Amino acid sequence: MQRGASAIQALDNLAGGVFSMAPDGTILFVNDALQRTVGLRFEEAVGRNFYDLFPYARGTEIERHLTLAMESGEVQELEEFSPRVGRWLRRRIFPGPDSVTVLVDEGGLGRVEDEPNRLRHALERARNAERRYRDVLDSMADGWKETTPDGALIVVNEALATMLGYDDANQLMASVSSANELYVDPEDRARGLQSESDGRPRMIEAQMRRRDGTPVWVRSTLTPRRSPTGEVTSYRGFVEDITEQRDAEHRRREAEDRIETRERTLLAEAVHDAPLQLIVAAMLRLDGLEPQLPPAFSEPLEHVIELLRQTVERLRDLVVVLSPPVLGHGLADGLRALAQGVFAGSGTEVEVAGPARLPLRPDAENGAFRIAREALVNARRHARAEHVVVRLAHEGDAVVLTVADDGVGGAHPSSEPGHLGMTSMYSRAEGMGGTLTVDSPPDGGTTVTLSVPLDPPSDPPAPR
Missing domain, CATH: 3.30.450.20 (PAS domain)
Structure with missing residues (x-):
């Protein structure tokens, strides 16, 4: 002992x-x-x-x-x-x-007496190169990190540590063992690695978690380093804070939505208050004139009155489509009323299914309604469909909206004047933090699928 x-x-x-x-x-x-x-x-x-x-x-x-x-x-x-x-x-x-x-x-130079001079000089050059590498990393304005393929941190720079609220790079390395712990949704990194890149660096936009638990939006590149045999040994790349850009984009979209809502409201009111009233007055006047006209005019007059009646119905449908979303009873009820208005008098059968209430924040709910409205209007105008199905579902950590028709298909984004609807749908989905896919083979109908993430937890786990 x-x-x-x-x-x-x-x-x-x-x-x-x-x-x-x-x-x-x-x-x-x-x-x-x-x-x-x-x-x-x-x-x-x-x-x-x-x-x-x-x-x-x-x-x-x-x-x-x-x-x-x-x-x-x-x-x-x-x-x-x-x-x-x-x-x-x-x-x-x-x-x-x-x-x-x-x-x-430390492996300091000169500690081993029998170390050959050539090796000692090579080690000195390697150490100098390592110091220069660290100096370059720490002089960068943007964050930088290198990780193993499974996410273990190898090196981070001072800018990334500051961005995430740590005192320095050493404290970040000591507090966080895996890059997966830095993301609000750990799957974001995995999705970035799985994305197709055609040999180019992968890029993802996601939320990371600061040391105090608050989120920060980042744009991160993932560039693979490979061994001589082609095996990926690590991923390295920049991390840029884009929180202000995201906030500015969100404010811009909110302003655009307010302007769009106001324009639609004014147009709906204009259609309802003037043209509709004048057409109804004309129909009443023609009804009153019919007894005073010779019998030969009765059939043509009835035809004119019927055309005016159909015009009134179409204008009322237009008022429904232009009116701001009314979602007080939930997104499903709002979409049901919208679909009935869009397809009234068309002969198309419309089904809307989904829970009355879904855990969506108000801006995401409004965004989903607007995307569904664009998809339904496109189906009415172009699809020549017999059936349209709208479904809402809560799937995992997202709400999924699907609008499917059995029409002619062949829909695709276009920048041509008057054909910006689908492009705006993609843009709106991205602004909500969601994803939009459109499957529209020729003669195969069209399916529009929107996936919107739920709100992140209000009380994120405390950092290690």
């Missing part, structure tokens, strides 16, 4: 770091110097798995050398940049019967 205590005291007195671990990765001992270097207390490290504490070590040279030492029984040595401490460290790995012991030091 005395000799064991003396050995531990001797290890604690070493200037370099020392730790030992079992073959399964369980840490058995950490000396004082290494605790200070990595910022971990003895009780936080011992008994924990090495790769749980340092997930970014998986798939790197340190894992390969540890495995090689345990399998071969031979001493291994490597020098590698440590993201956690932000500098190069030398590790010497000594295998034992039931554990490995690792000595960690």
Whole structure:
């Protein structure tokens, strides 16, 4: 016991770091110097798995050398940049019967007397290059990060740390082990990686979470780095704060919606107050003249009155379409009234199905109504459909609106004058943070699908 205590005291007195671990990765001992270097207390490290504490070590040279030492029984040595401490460290790995012991030091020049000059100079150049790399990263105005394919942080710069509310890059690295933890919706990063890029850097716009839990909109690039064999070893790229751009875009869309609503209201009132009243008055006048006209005029007069009656119906339908959405009883009821007005007198059968209430914020509900209105008007004008089905559903973390018809299909976005409706639908969906797809094969009908994300949790989890 005395000799064991003396050995531990001797290890604690070493200037370099020392730790030992079992073959399964369980840490058995950490000396004082290494605790200070990595910022971990003895009780936080011992008994924990090495790769749980340092997930970014998986798939790197340190894992390969540890495995090689345990399998071969031979001493291994490597020098590698440590993201956690932000500098190069030398590790010497000594295998034992039931554990490995690792000595960690700065690997400073001149410490090893028999190190060849050529290698020493190469290491010096590598360290200088690493310092210049860090200086460049930290001088950037935009954020920068590099991660392993599964999201473990390898390096971040000071701008990203400041953007996310951390004191510096070291604090961010120590607080967050995976880039997935930075996103309000962790699936955003996964969706970005899965997107088609044709060999170009992938780009995503998503919300990240600041240290205090508040969201920040970012535009992030994900550029893959590949090994000589073509395997992706990491993703790196810029992170730009676009919160102000998003807010400005939201305010612009709100202003456009107010202007559009006002214009539609004025037009609906103009149609209702003048043309409709005049046409109704003309119909009444013709009804009064009929008894005074010769019998030969009765049939043509009835035909004129019928045409005027159809005109009144069409103008009343137009008033319904132009009127602002009335959603007091829910989006489904509003869409049902809208569909009946759009297709009144057309012979097209319309079905609207969905729950009366959905967990959508008011601006998203209004946006969904406007997109559905455009889809229904397009179907009335162009589809020549016999059936139109409108469905609303709460699916996972989104509300999905579908407008489907059995018409002629062939719909596609166009920038031609008078054909901007579908383009505006895409733009409106993007402004709501949603996605819009249009499936319209020739002679195959048209299906418009809008997916709108629900509000994020009001009380986000506290940062680590």
